[in-house]
Amino acid sequence: MTDPSSTSRAAADAYSAVAALYAELPRDDLERLPLDRAALAAFAEHVRAGSPGTVAELGCGPGPVTAHLRDLGLDVFGVDLSSALIDIARETYPDLRFEVGSMDALDLADDELRGIVSWFSIIHALPEEVPGFFAEFSRVLAPGGHLLLGFFEAGDGPVEPFDHKVATAYRWPVDELARLGREAGFVEVGRVLREAVEGERNIRRGNLVMRLSE
Template structure:
């Protein structure tokens, strides 16, 4: 792992540690008023249930609300987040679920052990040069026939945004807005087969369209 990647991970971890309490309170259930988003999660869960009983990882689990929703949909699931404070708060909010600290680009999991991966709005913090590594990790840890559900802020052009303040805290977060085609191309290059591509327009409190990609590891 390069020194630049390590610096980026540290900055992202520190930033989310700083805002974790306010973020977790404000987005305790980020899908509560998002019926279209919930439908994508439900479809993912149905596909995963049809391919066996291997566990699912919610990568970038934050407050744990998506992890809890996946469990309610009948999946054996655990959450992974880069921020130790986020993990602590998720464990407190959902004591019956498992959460641990980890990175999308270096998953502490054996090969071929996951039935599915959900990464909602977490790949936006993965730099362009590290995205192939993350998707190669997804492919490595999935069982044959396993599925990946991604959601991310999208647009017609690639764009990088640096955020230096949020919720009154001084932070250092880089966000990478990508087109659905760019992300789909990376998934394909990693050996994952694209199954669904959907883009919804932003709600009133959002500024960018939301893209959803569903992909699978060939059986």
Template structure:
């Protein structure tokens, strides 16, 4: 079975921009206080449960993966782009990284105590989000936690360039209520929602959503 065309576009685009993305993107220490607070809350929730492992899906060059490892979580980073994974391995040789897709991650059923999807699901077309969220639920152990962070809205955009290079991916922004509804349909219980107003140069609101796979499911 051939992979969805959007995955090919995302892989090829991020292989192209990887080096400049790594140079330009914010480091976790530069995140706003509320975002860092949600990351810390997620880490505390996971540590209070079984304690790991935790997958950072769409990890890019592994900057947030390493940050969360510093908060005491046993992390593994996964990204669709082999070039991003090469950068992650070179930069953080003590952490495991693997190439994979959110639609078919390769993680075993119920093997993860946490999933972090940090500004990584917006390249997923709306019709594929139920598949992605079902994969999150499948791989989470009962009682496992999900933290999803990203921009919200009600539009899809297809930039011609990003990070100084031509790209072919799309960015698909969903309202917060829609994200929460899809997580609920996938069998994940939303436990906290944080929405922040954009501050220039950011133009879109951004959110953090904490969810949990019920113990009994």
């Protein structure tokens, strides 16, 4: 395990600074997002169809997606580098496990996990750092394990930054993320792209499900 990147630490500090606002946000966003729920449900079904094991939501924030994955029947825990957000997650979902840690420097053994969800949590990584995230995902996933990425999609354009409310974030072409996954040993299972809904910023969202080669 290595130390978190300076970008990861800066993003965590930015989220910690607004943690009190996150504590006041509603936890039911997924109820109005059927395509997001579908991507999470498909991921959960793939994981349940394989060998039993643990799933980690990396960059879990205050924990609502971790709780949703638990409700889908997964043995899941959450990891986030912001200790302030982890405190909120633990208070909100006391029956779930949450740990402080960085998804690019995980305190996990090789092949320990059966699934990983990175739900809009690589968005702040510099583009040149993202291959390292895939390498860490590949290290801690058991062969045949599944990965679900949530991200902001860039269409046919290049990777491009935008002014996210908390810290600079990046939009990615889904084909480019799929290519980086293949280079790290993943095989694409499926993808979902959707437009923004009312109340969201007008940026397309993407979900990419991948399986680690056996």
